[in-house]
Structures are given as C-alpha cells and as structure tokens.
Amino acid sequence: xxxxxRLQSLIDAGVHRIGxxxxxxxxxxxxxxxxxxxxxxxxxREDFGGLEIHHGPDDARDLSTWSEDGxxxxxxxxxxxxxxxxxxxxxxDQLRLALDGFYPAAVGVFAAMLDGTLDIQNLREKLxxxxxxxxxxxTISDEGAQRLVREVCGPxxxxxxxxxxxxxxxxxxxxxxxxxxxxxPGEIPENEAIPLLCRExxxxxVAECRRVAKEEAGK
Amino acid sequence: MSIAPxxxxxxxxxxxxxxxxxxSSAPYFEHAAEIRRRELFAxxxxxxxxxxxxxxxxxxxxxxxxxxxxxxxxSEGYFxxxxxxxxxDLTGRSSNVRGKTLHYCQPVGVHPSMxxxxxxxxxxIAPDANPAETTLIITGHGTGLNQNSTKAIRDQVGLITASxxxxxxxxxxxxxxxxxxxxxxKLSPTENVIVVPFFIADGLHSYQDIPxxxxxxxxxxxxxxxxxxxxxxxxxxxxxxxYYSSAIGxxxxxxxxxxxxxxxxxxxxxxHTTSL
Numbered sequence: 441x442x443x444x445x446r447l448q449s450l451i452d453a454g455v456h457r458i459g460x461x462x463x464x465x466x467x468x469x470x471x472x473x474x475x476x477x478x479x480x481x482x483x484x485r486e487d488f489g490g491l492e493i494h495h496g497p498d499d500a501r502d503l504s505t506w507s508e509d510g511x512x513x514x515x516x517x518x519x520x521x522x523x524x525x526x527x528x529x530x531x532x533d534q535l536r537l538a539l540d541g542f543y544p545a546a547v548g549v550f551a552a553m554l555d556g557t558l559d560i561q562n563l564r565e566k567l568x569x570x571x572x573x574x575x576x577x578x579t580i581s582d583e584g585a586q587r588l589v590r591e592v593c594g595p596x597x598x599x600x601x602x603x604x605x606x607x608x609x610x611x612x613x614x615x616x617x618x619x620x621x622x623x624x625p626g627e628i629p630e631n632e633a634i635p636l637l638c639r640e641x642x643x644x645x646v647a648e649c650r651r652v653a654k655e656e657a658g659k
Numbered sequence: 660m661s662i663a664p665x666x667x668x669x670x671x672x673x674x675x676x677x678x679x680x681x682x683s684s685a686p687y688f689e690h691a692a693e694i695r696r697r698e699l700f701a702x703x704x705x706x707x708x709x710x711x712x713x714x715x716x717x718x719x720x721x722x723x724x725x726x727x728x729x730x731x732x733x734s735e736g737y738f739x740x741x742x743x744x745x746x747x748d749l750t751g752r753s754s755n756v757r758g759k760t761l762h763y764c765q766p767v768g769v770h771p772s773m774x775x776x777x778x779x780x781x782x783x784i785a786p787d788a789n790p791a792e793t794t795l796i797i798t799g800h801g802t803g804l805n806q807n808s809t810k811a812i813r814d815q816v817g818l819i820t821a822s823x824x825x826x827x828x829x830x831x832x833x834x835x836x837x838x839x840x841x842x843x844x845k846l847s848p849t850e851n852v853i854v855v856p857f858f859i860a861d862g863l864h865s866y867q868d869i870p871x872x873x874x875x876x877x878x879x880x881x882x883x884x885x886x887x888x889x890x891x892x893x894x895x896x897x898x899x900x901x902y903y904s905s906a907i908g909x910x911x912x913x914x915x916x917x918x919x920x921x922x923x924x925x926x927x928x929x930x931h932t933t934s935l
Contacts, residue, residue, distance in 0.1 A: 515678075545717065
C-alpha cells in the first residue's frame with residue numbers, strides 16, 4: 441500500500457491532527473484543508489475567517505520555516521508553527537506532499553511503527569557511530585545524557601516528538617515530562633492524531649551531547 | 660542533457676542544510692521542484708545532514724523500490740565518502756536497504772558539466788570584463804578533514820585554463836587553507852577579478868563569511884533572506900575591480916547536473932529502468 445493510501449486509511453479511521461496541524465475534509469470544493477489547529481474555527485467559516493489562503497502543497501516549506509516571532513524552525517517538530525493561514529489541497533497525494541513539507545517523513549515513520557518495521561536507535565548506538573567533530577559526544581556520562589533529555593527534549597523545550605529510544609537496551613530514559621510525552625500537541629484523543637515520533641536522537645541532541653561531554657572532560 | 664523517464668524510481672537529493680541559516684537548504688528544494696516538474700521520476704525527495712528530513716528518515720517517505728541517491732554536494736570528501744554512506748546504511752554503489760535498492764551517484768560538483776556553468780556565471784556577472792585582462796578565482800571552504808574536498812575546485816581550475824576561455828589567470832582559493840581567499844588581490848595579477856564561490860547555497864560561507872574575507876563587508880552580516888539591501892557588482896577594493904558571484908549551486912541548471920549524475924550512474928553501472 442502506498443503512503444498516500446495509508447494516509448487516506450488513517451483519515452478514514454478518524455485521524456484529523458498531526459503535530460500542530462488540523463486536517464479538514466471536503467472544504468469549498470477541495471478535498472482537504474490544512475491549518476494550525478488553533479485556527480480551526482476560523483478556517484471552518486465560509487470565507488476562512490480572513491486567514492491567508494494557499495493553494496496546493498508548495499508553500500508548506502515556507503510556512504514552516506519561520507516561527508511567529510521570526511525564529512528559524514530548523515527542527516520541524518518545534519511547537520511554534522505560525523498561525524494565520526489555510527492550505528487548500530486537491531487530493532490525498534497533495535495532502536501527503538504538504539504533510540512531508542510541514543513534518544518531513546512523519547506519516548511514513550508512523551506507518552512503519554504501525555507495521556512493526558520502524559528501526560529505533562538508542563542514544564549510545566547513535567553516539568558511537570558519530571565521526572569527525574561529533575566523535576567526542578560518545579564520552580558523555582549516563583547522568584549527563586539523562587539530564588540533557590530533560591533540558592533539550594519535550595514540549596517544554598518546544599519539541600513535540602514522542603521519544604522512542606533509550607540510552608541503551610538496558611537503560612530506559614528517566615521519567616520526565618519529555619520522556620512521557622505522547623507526540624500529540626493539544627488536548628485530543630491519541631487515536632485522532634498521527635503522533636510525531638523520535639526514532640533516534642536528532643543532530644541537535646548529538647551536538648548538545650558533544651558540548652556536555654566536553655564540559656565533563658573539562659575541555 | 661535529459662534522461663529517459665524512470666516512472667518506477669525515486670530520486671533522493673541529499674544536502675547539508677543548516678540549523679542557523681534557512682537559505683542553506685533553499686537550492687536543494689528548488690532543484691527538487693525543478694526535477695519534479697519534469698515528471699521523470701515517480702517521486703523526488705530531499706534529505707539533509709542538519710535539517711529535516713534527516714538521511715536516517717528519508718527512506719520512510721519513499722514508496723518506490725529503487726532510489727537514486729544524488730549528493731547535492733560540491734566535492735568528493737568527508738560528507739560524500741563517510742557521512743552519507745553511514746547515515747543511509749550504504750554498502751557500495753548499489754545497496755539493499757530496508758527492502759529498497761539504493762544507487763549512490765557521484766556528487767554534482769565533480770561532474771564535467773560544472774565547467775560550463777562556471778564560465779557562464781563568470782560571463783553573466785562581469786559581461787564587460789575582457790577575459791584577457793581578468794583573473795578568475797574559484798573559491799571553496801577547504802578543510803583538513805579530507806584532502807579530496809578541494810580536488811573538485813582544482814580540477815575546475817585546470818579545465819577552465821585548458822578551455823580556451825582566455826582568462827589572464829585562473830586560480831583556486833579557500834577560506835581555511837592556502838591559497839587563502841582573503842588574499843584575493845595578491846593572487847590576481849590583473850585589475851579585474853571575478854570570484855565565483857564553489858558552494859551549493861548562498862548560506863553562511865558564501866554569503867556571509869567570504870564577503871568579509873574579500874573586504875566587501877566589514878563584519879558578518881545577516882543571511883541573504885534577511886537583508887534589505889542587495890549587493891551590487893563591481894566592488895572597487897584594494898585598487899582592483901572585484902566581481903563577486905552568488906554560489907554556483909544556486910543556478911537552475913544545477914537540476915540538469917543532478918540528472919547528468921543519474922545518467923552517468925546508469926552508463927557506468929548498467930541500466931536500472933525498472934524496479935528491482
């Protein structure tokens with residue numbers, strides 16, 4: 441089954457949210473409408489409540505590049521997606537392209553998790569295979585790594601991903617808001633959303649591990 | 660030059676990206692959009708080292724069983740020889756990864772067609788400069804990590820010198836190794852000097868760092884997309900007339916170079932027109 445077909449079946453089963461995006465069906469002659477979930481009420485009005493209108497998926501990258509306050513969103517799961525727009529999409533393929541613009545690979549990663557084919561890499565394995573300037577990150581202590589998860593990850597630090605990895609096979613992450621987070625921003629039932637998943641530590645986390653490892657080594 | 664359509668295959672363009680400057684990844688998306696418009700592949704995707712989707716997640720976005728991986732990088736080096744194979748789990752020129760066949764093509768910057776793009780860019784930014792009275796400098800980063808990283812530029816200098824383009828002098832220069840781009844005036848025997856950055860994007864290095872080294876800017880300024888005033892050639896500096904180009908990778912013809920590398924892969928390793 442193609443990823444577009446998978447996405448369609450998820451929507452048929454009641455999914456209408458991914459990250460901060462609300463997915464609406466059959467609006468003003470278009471198959472799908474995307475908007476920030478906090479703009480959903482305005483987007484439901486006949487004139488889209490004065491929201492800026494975008495046709496097709498091409499503007500997804502531009503809309504997701506800058507936050508409201510002008511910050512560069514290099515990590516797309518940051519919980520600061522800007523508001524004030526709607527995107528009208530003709531079909532499920534356009535919806536999939538748009539979602540890969542806002543939340544790259546999130547649909548495919550979730551589909552792989554449902555299929556049991558998602559590769560998850562623990563932090564120690566991730567750090568062990570770093571080369572060049574990031575090689576030093578592997579020397580970070582377990583305590584340092586656990587603290588970084590609390591200080592870098594989770595919605596309190598603007599990341600909406602559900603962490604699936606552990607430090608290693610035998611060492612789960614310490615309990616915290618970050619390690620408990622379910623990957624679904626907003627107050628909706630989990631089965632109505634495609635969660636944002638973190639299948640291995642991002643490069644921002646690796647860079648932070650290197651920084652802390654250097655501090656620990658007194659360098 | 661175009662290639663035969665590959666309706667069963669995906670194209671995956673790999674870029675560096677940046678956590679500091681969104682302009683760094685703009686060309687990759689433009690190259691992908693240009694190739695998508697031509698409807699040659701079932702799907703065209705991008706992935707990055709520093710941005711999302713990461714190389715580690717790229718295959719989860721792809722339906723096709725056969726994927727051509729083209730590094731949208733300017734040279735063979737640390738990223739193309741170590742980082743990309745490691746991150747994509749490549750084992751050779753063709754690899755089976757997660758049930759897909761990945762064909763690893765050469766980086767765009769080493770393709771012979773880059774010579775024509777460099778000469779075209781030099782003519783565009785300095786149409787009135789007589790080549791016989793002009794020095795052409797191709798500039799790159801330079802690094803101690805991998806000696807191959809400057810080879811693509813040195814090769815281009817040789818090709819342009821031999822091309823009959825007629826420049827008084829052609830040389831390479833780097834940010835972090837000799838010959839240094841900061842000494843561009845000493846490297847140039849002529850009054851006219853054209854500097855073309857051999858980078859994919861007008862990101863931190865070519866748009867912000869090198870202008871300071873050249874003396875165009877007193878200090879590192881904002882990113883291209885955040886500037887209100889555009890720079891204008893020529894610049895009269897250090898007793899010379901300097902023309903500074905945007906990064907070579909920002910031209911739309913780079914989409915053709917990506918396709919050239921796919922075609923060259925097939926020529927070198929046999930046709931792969933059907934899903935494996």
